[in-house]
């Protein structure tokens with residue numbers, strides 16, 4: 535391996551694609567969404583609205599949504615299956631809370647083990663009714679929507695999914711709402727609503743959405759997914775001889791904590807261009823192989839790199855010294871327990887890594903070797919293991935390659951271009 539060299543474009547952003555599908559469905563008129571991410575999770579969001587009567591056409595990199603707005607949504611004929619997608623489940627729960635009918639939503643075994651009370655509690659305060667059909671606090675559940683009332687909600691967890699669920703319920707139900715976050719989470723919903731001309735304000739961590747606002751269709755362009763770019767940024771930083779350019783990638787400050795931490799560790803990273811797509815900063819990243827020092831994560835930066843912890847842990851195995859990753863309790867509620875899966879996976883490859891209740895401690899630098907990594911069907915664990923394979927002395931295999939389709943369907947094709 536002579537390094538990771540060249541220029542790369544990553545697929546569209548998963549979080550923004552979900553929101554584009556939702557807001558286009560809630561608008562009246564025709565929306566063209568460019569560079570939509572055709573991954574399994576985002577397809578679940580499109581399917582859900584299609585099941586409620588929204589007209590959706592998929593072509594190449596585009597999605598065309600034709601809608602008459604939420605007042606014309608029809609009850610789905612069957613339970614809506616959201617597969618593996620936490621974002622779809624929680625954001626859709628917000629929209630369905632304002633619908634004058636009942637809907638059953640369900641998911642796969644991973645999604646059915648993830649907590650839903652974080653959204654059903656505020657949505658119940660707004661007036662929606664929920665019934666858990668198998669296990670308390672989990673999918674499958676029935677959502678009985680209806681007229682909603684205003685709430686001022688203080689979020690107990692830093693979660694963009696919870697914030698967005700409440701905002702989308704208020705928007706769909708046309709009521710006023712305010713949501714206060716202790717730590718700022720990704721703000722794609724707020725930015726996209728603003729781009730639609732909706733009055734939404736963020737003052738000292740309190741986001742306020744005014745009542746009686748409606749969406750009119752507006753074309754959307756989705757930037758490249760920073761969370762997908764993170765795998766290649768890591769690959770270049772840890773593989774000697776690398777210089778990689780990643781173009782047209784989203785650089786929203788609430789998403790790029792991983793870049794900031796890498797820079798702090800000593801990585802050579804340049805951002806050479808910035809433009810704006812639907813209120814989202816977009817640019818080009820140039821990254822080179824670098825000698826790295828260990829680091830510790832601050833509590834406030836966790837939401838800005840929450841999905842990058844597995845790949846950041848791999849990078850830390852190549853940094854000189856001890857890295858302390860704490861305040862990561864939320865990782866236990868992802869597609870799998872990502873603290874456990876990351877520690878087990880990297881241990882299998884020879885890393886010196888210790889599991890803690892709220893995170894992990896990693897001692898670098900270690901020479902990694904080959905092994906068989908258990909993914910627990912989590913796309914981010916599978917991709918982290920495959921990036922590790924670029925620097926291991928033997929082969930790395932994962933027990934499930936298919937799970938990368940959740941967020942990055944062409945991951946293996948792009949990986950093969952480098953090896």
Ligand SMILES: O=C(O)C1=C[C@@H](OP(=O)(O)O)[C@@H](O)[C@H](O)C1
Pocket residue numbers: 548549550552621692693694695696698720840841864
């Ligand atoms: O709103 C979103 O699009 C997401 C929010 C985050 O989840 P939480 O809200 O649970 O932190 C993140 O982990 C997930 O991949 C996508």
Ligand SMILES: C=C(OP(=O)(O)O)C(=O)O
Pocket residue numbers: 575618619620621622841868869914941
């Ligand atoms: C946690 C993730 O997604 P979701 O919550 O939408 O399943 C992820 O993509 O890492």
